[in-house]
Amino acid sequence: MPLRLLFLLVVCSLQAGAQFTDRYWTFGDSAAIDFRNISNPVPGESVLRARGNCASICDSSGNLLFYAGAPYVPYWLSGATIKQGYVVNSSHQMMENGDTIVGTTFYQEMVIVPNPGNSNQFYLFTCEIIPSAEQGFYWNLIDLSYNGGLGKVIQKNVQLQNFPVNDGLAAVKHGNGRDWWVVHTRWEATIGHNEYFIYLVTSDGVFPQPVQNIGDLLIEGFLRLKFSQNGELLVATGSNHTIDLYDFNRCTGLLSNYRQILLRTEPTLEYLTWSSEFSPDNNRLYTTSIPYGNNDTLSCLLQFDLTALDIRSTLDTIQTFLDPFICGFVKLGPDSQIYLSHFTDLNDCDFFYLYCDTTYYPEIMNLSVIHQPNELGALCDFRPYSFYLGGHRSYHGLPNNPNYELGPLAGSVCDTLITSVSQVPVFEPAQLKLFFHTGWRQLFVNGQQLKGKQGSLSLYSVTGQLLRREEISIQPPYYTRQWDLSGTAAGVYIVVLETEKEQVSGRVVVE
Known part of the structure; x- marks a missing residue:
C-alpha cells in the first residue's frame, strides 16, 4: 500500500x-x-x-x-x-x-x-x-x-x-x-x-x-x-x-x-x-x-x-x-x-x-x-x-440536533474509510469569500486555504482608489474579519487580502 x-x-x-x-x-x-x-x-x-x-x-x-x-x-x-x-x-x-x-x-x-x-x-x-x-x-x-x-x-x-x-x-x-x-x-x-x-x-x-x-x-x-x-x-x-x-x-x-x-x-x-x-x-x-x-x-x-x-x-x-x-x-x-x-x-x-x-x-x-x-x-x-424545567420556560422550539451517535452502515458498500481518499486534493488554492449584510451594514470577509501568517486587508473602489487598509495576522488556513461599512456609499468595491505567500481578491456590492 x-x-x-x-x-x-x-x-x-x-x-x-x-x-x-x-x-x-x-x-x-x-x-x-x-x-x-x-x-x-x-x-x-x-x-x-x-x-x-x-x-x-x-x-x-x-x-x-x-x-x-x-x-x-x-x-x-x-x-x-x-x-x-x-x-x-x-x-x-x-x-x-x-x-x-x-x-x-x-x-x-x-x-x-x-x-x-x-x-x-x-x-x-x-x-x-x-x-x-x-x-x-x-x-x-x-x-x-x-x-x-x-x-x-x-x-x-x-x-x-x-x-x-x-x-x-x-x-x-x-x-x-x-x-x-x-x-x-x-x-x-x-x-x-x-x-x-x-x-x-x-x-x-x-x-x-x-x-x-x-x-x-x-x-x-x-x-x-x-x-x-x-x-x-x-x-x-x-x-x-x-x-x-x-x-x-x-x-x-x-x-x-x-x-x-x-x-x-x-x-x-x-x-x-x-x-x-x-x-x-x-x-x-x-x-x-x-x-x-x-x-x-x-x-x-x-x-x-x-x-x-x-x-x-x-x-x-x-x-x-x-x-x-x-x-x-x-x-x-x-x-x-x-x-x-x-x-x-x-x-x-x-x-x-x-x-x-x-x-x-x-x-x-x-x-x-x-x-x-x-x-x-x-x-x-x-x-x-x-x-x-426548573423554573424556566419553553416556546415552540426544541434544539435541532441530529443523531450524533449514529454509526456506519455495517456491511454496506460505503462502510469503509477509503471512500473519500480520492477527494483529498493535492493542492487547494487560497480563496476569499465575501458577504455584505445590508441591514447591519457589515462586510463579512472569510479567507480559506491560506498559507501566509502576516499580511494586509484592503478595500478599493472599482477605479483602483485605496479606501481602507489594515495589517492583519493569520492563523492558517483561515482568516475572518467583520468590517463596518456603515459610512460607505452604495457601489461596487474590491477587497484584497495579501500575505507573504498569496494574494486573493473579490468583488462586493454595497447597497
Whole structure:
C-alpha cells in the first residue's frame, strides 16, 4: 500500500473515532435538559431566549461543548439589530466572534455538524427564509482549540445559496460513519418547488450535490425536515397540511420512494401541521399541529403507523390542547422518549413575542413526554406537562440536533474509510469569500486555504482608489474579519487580502 494512502487511512480512522452526543439540550427562555444520566434527565440552564431556533452539541460523556440560538423578530423588522444568531460557549458566555450570525429568524434554521477532518472544529449551518438581500444558506466554522477550549468562530456567514430557504434544515451522518449530509429546500411565495438541496460534508469541506427533484410542488416557507434515528427515512412536514415521507440512502445521499401521508385537502385538518419526530424503532411518526381556520383554538399531537400499507388511514389523535396553550416541536431524547414543547399567546407586553417577566404558567414551565413512543395509540404512554424545567420556560422550539451517535452502515458498500481518499486534493488554492449584510451594514470577509501568517486587508473602489487598509495576522488556513461599512456609499468595491505567500481578491456590492 502506498505510504500516502496508508497515512490518510490512519488519520481518517483517528478522526472517525471522535464521538459527539446530543445530551445537553438548550432551548426556550433559559431552559435546558441535562441527559448525562440517561435514566434520570434533569433540568439545566442556558442563556438562550429563543422562540424557536436553537442547537447544541456535547462530547462523548455528554458534557456541553457549545450551543447556538437566535431571538425571534417580526419580518417587517428584518433590519433590526436584534435579528441575529449567536454562539454560546460551555461557560454560557458569548463565544469569541460568535455574534451576528446571519439568518436564524424562525424555528429550524440552524444545525451543528462536526468537521470530519478536525475533532476541534464544527460547522454551524444557518439559513434565512425571508426574501431579502440576506436570504440564503450559510455556514460558519467553530474551533474549540481557541480560548482554552471555549472556542472561537473562525469563519462566519459564508454563503452557499442566495435564494430563500425553507425553515427546516436537517443533517444525518454518512453511511461511512464519518462524513455528513445536510439538506434544505427552496421557498418562493408564488411558485411551487420540489427541489432538495443536499451537501456532503467531508474532511475537505462542504460539497453541494446535484439538486434532486422529488415529490409534489409545494409553496411552503415552513417545511421542516427530520431524519429517522437510523437515517434511512426523511419526513418533510409542511405547515400547509402536508406530510411527505422519503427513503434516504446514507451512502449516496439520494432520496427515493416518495409517499404522501397528508394532503391540505383533508376535510378534518383545520390546523397547521407544525413538526414531526420518528419513534426510536423508526416505525411510528408523531406530528404536532397549531391552531388554524375554523378550529382556531385546537392544537394536537398526532401519531401515524409507518408499517401500514395505508399510512394516512392510521392517523390517531393522541392528545388535544386548547389555545392559549398550544403544541410546539417534538423531539426524540437520548433516553428514547419523545419530548413536546408548549407555547402560549398570553403575552402582550413584549413586541418581539418573547415572554414577559410575569408570563409564568405551568403549561410552559413543563414539557410533555411520550414515554413509550414505539407503541401504538394510548400504549405510547403520553404524559402531558410532566417534565419540569426548573423554573424556566419553553416556546415552540426544541434544539435541532441530529443523531450524533449514529454509526456506519455495517456491511454496506460505503462502510469503509477509503471512500473519500480520492477527494483529498493535492493542492487547494487560497480563496476569499465575501458577504455584505445590508441591514447591519457589515462586510463579512472569510479567507480559506491560506498559507501566509502576516499580511494586509484592503478595500478599493472599482477605479483602483485605496479606501481602507489594515495589517492583519493569520492563523492558517483561515482568516475572518467583520468590517463596518456603515459610512460607505452604495457601489461596487474590491477587497484584497495579501500575505507573504498569496494574494486573493473579490468583488462586493454595497447597497
